[in-house]
Amino acid sequence: MELMHSDTIFISNLTLLNSPAWNIHPVYSSNIVVQGVTILAPTHSPNTDGINPDSCSHVRIEDCYIVSGDDCVAIKSGWDEYGIAYAMPSQHIVVRRLTCVSPTSAVIALGSEMSGGIQDVRAEDIVAVDSESGVRIKTAVGRGAYVKDVFVRGMTLTTMKWVFWMTGNYKSHPDDKYDPNAVPVVENISYQDVVATGVTTAARLEGIQGAPFKGICIANVTATLTKSRKYPWTCTDVEGVSSADVTPAPCQPLQGAHDGACPFPTDTLPIDQLTLQQCAYDVPVPGTGTGSGGN
Numbered sequence: 001m002e003l004m005h006s007d008t009i010f011i012s013n014l015t016l017l018n019s020p021a022w023n024i025h026p027v028y029s030s031n032i033v034v035q036g037v038t039i040l041a042p043t044h045s046p047n048t049d050g051i052n053p054d055s056c057s058h059v060r061i062e063d064c065y066i067v068s069g070d071d072c073v074a075i076k077s078g079w080d081e082y083g084i085a086y087a088m089p090s091q092h093i094v095v096r097r098l099t100c101v102s103p104t105s106a107v108i109a110l111g112s113e114m115s116g117g118i119q120d121v122r123a124e125d126i127v128a129v130d131s132e133s134g135v136r137i138k139t140a141v142g143r144g145a146y147v148k149d150v151f152v153r154g155m156t157l158t159t160m161k162w163v164f165w166m167t168g169n170y171k172s173h174p175d176d177k178y179d180p181n182a183v184p185v186v187e188n189i190s191y192q193d194v195v196a197t198g199v200t201t202a203a204r205l206e207g208i209q210g211a212p213f214k215g216i217c218i219a220n221v222t223a224t225l226t227k228s229r230k231y232p233w234t235c236t237d238v239e240g241v242s243s244a245d246v247t248p249a250p251c252q253p254l255q256g257a258h259d260g261a262c263p264f265p266t267d268t269l270p271i272d273q274l275t276l277q278q279c280a281y282d283v284p285v286p287g288t289g290t291g292s293g294g295n
């Protein structure tokens, strides 16, 4: 389902089976609710992302169950010089009560196409089984723009290669005309209240040399590894803080002390108030001239 330049769309209670590519792709749109949707794709099928808000504002994705060969939810906003020129961010996005199976990809991905910017993403109550990574930020030099104000709270993950994964050198460009000076900014990323078991490596965080990913906050995370590792977190070019209740202990660049919870916005977004209007109409009853009151 690809919706372009649309406003106020409610997609609910559908099952989408074996799509050959992305399943739900709202692009250049706003006020989108995707609720109670089941998406099933073979777990080794390529590019079968579940739900991809792409240069969209005010999106609410809730109570969805997704089995995919690619990312369950991937937030995007245009690719390199084309996305920079179009400059339409994805912002004010809520994802809650998502259940995901994605053995070769992320439960929630940000990017890799993010050249219009991604800002204000709030994810809560996420459950995943047999997925490659929990939250993944993918970007590269040439993308420009930013990924900022990302808040994730409450994930229960079972069997996972990396709970957190950030990639600053995602090498895929539309062509060779990308701007090598278009360096993306990644900042203000909060992850908390995560329980993960069957984990290979807690995190693999790779920022960009000279443009580190900043303002990372990690709190209340327990990752139980399948076997003990010398470096359960691997980090380069990232900066941030963590609280004492993160196990295994994070890498040194994230060991700035932090007390209590990481930031999570307390305001309610207008998209949370969007409800589906029910249509009602009178069914004429033959011979009586009156309606039955059906709706």
Ligand SMILES: *[C@@H]1O[C@H](CO)[C@@H](O)[C@H](O)[C@H]1NC(C)=O
Pocket: 012, 013, 036, 276
């Ligand atoms: C979707 O299904 C749920 C559960 O049956 C129901 O409560 C809800 O009203 C349905 N949503 C719509 C928009 O029909």
Ligand SMILES: *[C@@H]1O[C@H](CO)[C@@H](O)[C@H](O)[C@H]1NC(C)=O
Pocket: 148, 149, 187, 188, 215, 263, 264, 265
């Ligand atoms: C990070 O997000 C919080 C919560 O929305 C906001 O108050 C703060 O200003 C942001 N910090 C930066 C550096 O953007």
Ligand SMILES: *[C@@H]1O[C@H](CO)[C@@H](O)[C@H](O)[C@H]1NC(C)=O
Pocket: 154, 155, 192, 193, 194, 195, 220
């Ligand atoms: C830590 O996370 C767990 C799992 O989400 C939650 O039950 C618990 O209340 C959290 N603890 C704190 C101190 O927030």
